[in-house]
Amino acid sequence: MATVLYARVSTADQTIEHQRTQAEAAGFVVDRVIADHGVSGISTKLAERPEGRRLFDILRGGDVLVVRWVDRLGRNYADVCDTIREFMRGGVVIRTVINGLTFDGATTDPMQQAVRDAMIAFMAATAQANAEAIKEAQRSGIALARLTAETKYRGRKPSYSADQLEAVRFMLSQSAGVGQIAKATGLSRQSVYRIKKDPAAAEAAVQNWP
Structure with missing residues (x-):
């Protein structure tokens, strides 16, 4: 059995090492790190990412997939739910660093399954809601930039002619x-x-x- 950390960063100011440090600080002993750099979780499904799709090939039953939070897997509700369930069907346990959640497909108790599936749905919905908030903030930023350009902001007047x-x-x-x-x-x-x-x-x- 192996513990694999999947990390994703979409911008230059984020680092893979930071996500690994967080995981180790939470008590995870990471055997391997799989990472995608400069990839958006909003527009790109896990299976479509260069390194993300490798997870489906290397993970086996009994392995543990660690992510900082479910938004590393994706920010689309349906995609995140489908991804987690596909891993669970293969016997892979998904664990998050933030909130310490565990998604395990081994349980056969209907009540436990219902609670687990409800939590998956809730977390996936939260990831998508956060993504929508990010896009709205970006749209607001673009609108502000356009307004600034339209008002011809010229900066500080130089001290020379x-x-x-x-x-x-x-x-x-x-x-x-x-x-x-x-x-x-x-x-x-x-x-x-x-x-x-x-x-x-x-x-x-x-x-x-x-």
């Missing part, structure tokens, strides 16, 4: 010192340093404030 910028860039090309340039253009040394450090950004700032 187009003529001063041109003069600074010319003198820099002639290897003039920062102090010399500041004195000649009437700008502060800090302004000259900013232009020198990122001339492209300085040009964009001037264009935003004609």
